[in-house]
Amino acid sequence: MPEGHSVHRIARQFALHFVGHEVAASSPQGRFAAGAARIDGHVMTQAVAVGKQMFLEFDNGLWLKVHLGIYGAWDFAGDVTADATMASAAGRMGQTNQKGTVVGAHEDSLSSIGAPRRTRLRMAEQEVEGTVDVFPPDPVGAVRVRLLTESTCADLRGPTACEILLPEEVQASIDKLGPDPLLDDSKAAEDRFTATVLKKPTPICLLLMDQSVVAGIGNVYRAELLFRARLNPHIPGRDLPEKTVRALWKDWAKLLRIGVETGQMMTMDGLSKEAYDGAMASRADRHWVYHRTGEPCRVCGTPIVMEEIGGRKLYWCPKDQA
């Protein structure tokens, strides 16, 4: 379910709590027993997120590649870093816009009683569920992989991809992906995205979802980015003004940064505070157009349209994005 921002946040948890530690790897479900055996007992040396893919490196040179797909989720138990620290961790990675908001009160309150904390990371947000009495906890449901250090446990369920790769296979995998602005916010990355889009006859709404064009964007960010740009989703990439394409890249970089810092898909930062509070109060929906079929556009009141394209649902305002 996650788009790029949550995968980066999950990678941060591994960087903070697993890298440098010996990891016991198993497959409680059994389906990945052979793969788990290949990394069991090794020290994790690196955790990298590229778009929606995550790569974990071990000291025997093997990598675990995980893609959560639409159902996948990681459950962390034990020592897990709560929101506030995640934001500062992201800040250390070169983020700007770091919010001073502290939301990690759970951490202190729970660690003060010395009990392991249980945090679950799923979809776009991080939930602290409380404490567990036993560490590690019994696996719940079909756990494809369990990674365990002396103090932190990570359970993977329902992934689209979970496999052991050689270094060259990791490289090949990454080479298939377009630029990820959190990994590379250089002019070169923007140029690469821009050149690709300007070359294609494909509608921009499909290009934004194409992971080889730009990594990490999913259906929510796609719809929201197009609305924020007031862009008709059907315009072929090659028909767009170059500055429009560059603006899309910059806006994606901005939304991704905010998403990693907050753990939420904030796409309405352009709203006035009153309008934003109103939107948040009236419905749990914090989006401009995503999942708002038939509801009035927040800008012009025209009913939001939904159409299927490329097997996915596309939401847009036919007036503002004419």
Added chain:
DNA sequence: CATCGATGTTGAG
């Protein structure tokens, strides 16, 4: 309690 659908990708046809 049963059914639906989802922030995704792959591979068959």
Added chain:
DNA sequence: TCAACCTCGATGG
């Protein structure tokens, strides 16, 4: 283009 993958919250009866 579409089914399959695989999980679970939301929805409806």
